[in-house]
Amino acid sequence: MHGQTGIEPRTLQTQTDDCWLAAATKSKIPDRFAQAVVDIVGSENVSTTDAVREQHGHDESYHTTSPPDIVAFAESTEHVSQVAKLCNDHEVPLIPFGSGTGLEGGINALKGGLCLDLSKMKKILSVHPEDFDCTVEAGVTRVTLNNYLRDTGLTFPIDPGADASVCGMCATSASGTNAVRYGTMRENVLNMEVVLPDGRVIHTAGKGRRTKKTSAGYNLTNLFVGSEGTLGIITQATLRLHGIPEATISAVCSFNTIQEAVDSTVQILQMGIPIARIEFLDEVSVDACNRYSKLDMKVAPSLFFEFTGSPDTLDKQAEVVKDIASMNGASEFKWASKPEERNQLWKARHDILYACMALNPGSKPYSTDVCVPISNLPEVITRSKEAIQKAGVIGPIVGHVGDGNFHVFFPTDRSNPEEVKKISDVSVYMAQIAMELDGTCTGEHGIGMGKRGLLQQEIGDEGMEVMKQLKSTFDPKGIMNPGKVFPE
Numbered sequence: 044m045h046g047q048t049g050i051e052p053r054t055l056q057t058q059t060d061d062c063w064l065a066a067a068t069k070s071k072i073p074d075r076f077a078q079a080v081v082d083i084v085g086s087e088n089v090s091t092t093d094a095v096r097e098q099h100g101h102d103e104s105y106h107t108t109s110p111p112d113i114v115a116f117a118e119s120t121e122h123v124s125q126v127a128k129l130c131n132d133h134e135v136p137l138i139p140f141g142s143g144t145g146l147e148g149g150i151n152a153l154k155g156g157l158c159l160d161l162s163k164m165k166k167i168l169s170v171h172p173e174d175f176d177c178t179v180e181a182g183v184t185r186v187t188l189n190n191y192l193r194d195t196g197l198t199f200p201i202d203p204g205a206d207a208s209v210c211g212m213c214a215t216s217a218s219g220t221n222a223v224r225y226g227t228m229r230e231n232v233l234n235m236e237v238v239l240p241d242g243r244v245i246h247t248a249g250k251g252r253r254t255k256k257t258s259a260g261y262n263l264t265n266l267f268v269g270s271e272g273t274l275g276i277i278t279q280a281t282l283r284l285h286g287i288p289e290a291t292i293s294a295v296c297s298f299n300t301i302q303e304a305v306d307s308t309v310q311i312l313q314m315g316i317p318i319a320r321i322e323f324l325d326e327v328s329v330d331a332c333n334r335y336s337k338l339d340m341k342v343a344p345s346l347f348f349e350f351t352g353s354p355d356t357l358d359k360q361a362e363v364v365k366d367i368a369s370m371n372g373a374s375e376f377k378w379a380s381k382p383e384e385r386n387q388l389w390k391a392r393h394d395i396l397y398a399c400m401a402l403n404p405g406s407k408p409y410s411t412d413v414c415v416p417i418s419n420l421p422e423v424i425t426r427s428k429e430a431i432q433k434a435g436v437i438g439p440i441v442g443h444v445g446d447g448n449f450h451v452f453f454p455t456d457r458s459n460p461e462e463v464k465k466i467s468d469v470s471v472y473m474a475q476i477a478m479e480l481d482g483t484c485t486g487e488h489g490i491g492m493g494k495r496g497l498l499q500q501e502i503g504d505e506g507m508e509v510m511k512q513l514k515s516t517f518d519p520k521g522i523m524n525p526g527k528v529f530p531e
């Protein structure tokens with residue numbers, strides 16, 4: 044049977060002499076390994092072509108492409124288990140691939156090896172509307188899931204600005220604009236099926252369990268949420284679903300200063316307003332938004348709001364928020380109640396990345412992702428802004444200020460090493476400020492390749508040692524996504 048690789052499938056002799064040197068010294072996987080992969084998943088699900096390897100060697104981050112030696116497409120948990128065992132037996136690096144929308148180089152094959160693409164595992168295995176939960180396979184994306192849920196009156200609200208795989212979202216502990224109301228993946232994953240590097244299959248909360256809470260043993264679910272493919276391969280996720288609100292209204296208002304906007308955010312949250320979304324854009328981002336999305340907002344620090352609930356509670360929420368914002372100098376309050384108006388506003392927010400890149404045509408994005416306790420938000424944003432201005436670079440600020448999380452989307456000329464260095468220095472400086480203010484270097488995008496040193500600083504030596512002990516317990520041969528999360 045000849046497949047894409049043109050390789051005759053035959054049984055691999057798993058003799059000791061077949062065990063290859065640690066991947067670090069191997070730049071190419073011998074054909075007999077590819078044969079064994081073909082034997083497991085079928086030749087139609089294996090590729091060593093340059094195009095497919097290139098496509099699986101980078102995500103949406105600024106990191107340089109590092110292609111794997113071989114790409115395999117899994118169609119079942121059994122496929123994943125057998126491929127994992129094969130890689131483990133032969134010490135071949137294994138990188139799980141969801142949708143490739145990550146922002147920290149998480150799927151780059153830094154030591155070559157096998158990229159295991161899970162996008163063919165597309166089954167929505169169950170939906171229990173009466174219990175507000177569902178279980179999906181690794182390749183199901185958030186848009187596919189929500190389209191499937193459309194008639195149930197339920198939604199899965201975690202909304203990164205890309206159509207990511209749900210299990211990739213588990214792996215990076217993703218969030219988005221709805222986190223202020225619904226939390227992040229950490230709060231919305233009830234159980235996961237995970238394949239360990241040696242091929243064992245576990246269910247982190249016990250097979251079939253789907254309770255909203257549990258205190259049964261260690262929290263293995265949240266051990267694997269955010270593990271970025273370094274501990275195991277998530278093959279199924281059981282998720283918490285939420286009702287679709289009866290009524291929704293959005294609004295935008297502008298402020299004289301960043302401080303006023305962020306002070307308003309803190310006061311609104313401290314008032315216990317169950318606001319659905321609250322996003323901050325500085326004047327550079329608003330200007331970019333106006334140009335790209337053809338809007339006419341006042342070019343000033345602004346807040347995008349969304350309120351959900353019953354019609355009468357909406358009015359009350361909106362009135363209180365408008366009072367608070369007005370007391371902080373807000374003006375230009377614009378309301379969007381019609382779906383098309385709201386969609387236009389939030390599409391502009393979700394398109395902000397492209398809007399910021401359009402400020403410097405031909406540039407590529409470099410994004411930061413710091414998060415602090417909300418009371419420290421004014422200081423970290425103000426000091427970040429000063430650093431951006433001092434560096435003389437374009438640094439639009441956007442963010443999920445309701446979570447204390449914000450981004451700078453630097454439109455970067457990657458061919459200009461001086462510019463890249465300036466931006467990287469500002470990014471590290473921002474992370475240092477955030478950590479100084481009891482915060483973190485990443486609120487939602489993860490550590491990946493570029494923030495390993497920052498993680499060490501953030502967690503501390505002892506904490507890092509425990510993480511390494513966990514890693515060596517689950518992945519003693521270190522095949523899982525080498526070069527990510529842990530400093531070399």
Ligand SMILES: Cc1cc2c(cc1C)N(C[C@H](O)[C@H](O)[C@H](O)COP(=O)(O)OP(=O)(O)OC[C@H]1O[C@@H](n3cnc4c(N)ncnc43)[C@H](O)[C@@H]1O)c1[nH]c(=O)[nH]c(=O)c1N2
Pocket residue numbers: 102103138139140141142143144145146148149150161181202203204205206207208209210211212213214215216217218219220271272273275276277278396487488524527
């Ligand atoms: C325009 C745009 C906008 C946004 C974002 C991206 C882009 C391009 N993101 C980032 C991204 O969407 C987010 O990190 C997703 O969780 C990545 O999911 P993928 O399926 O694409 O994972 P991808 O395939 O990129 O992999 C990401 C990491 O997870 C691992 N992985 C993937 N699938 C796995 C599995 N089944 N088992 C184990 N490990 C697995 C990979 O090995 C890698 O380390 C984001 N994020 C966010 O949190 N909030 C946001 O608002 C946005 N907004």
Ligand SMILES: CCCCCCC(=O)C(=O)O
Pocket residue numbers: 103104146204219393395396408409410442450452
């Ligand atoms: C380099 C691309 C940055 C996209 C970040 C998207 C994001 O997190 C957001 O909130 O928007």
Ligand SMILES: [Mn+2]
Pocket residue numbers: 218219443450487
């Ligand atoms: Mn974000």
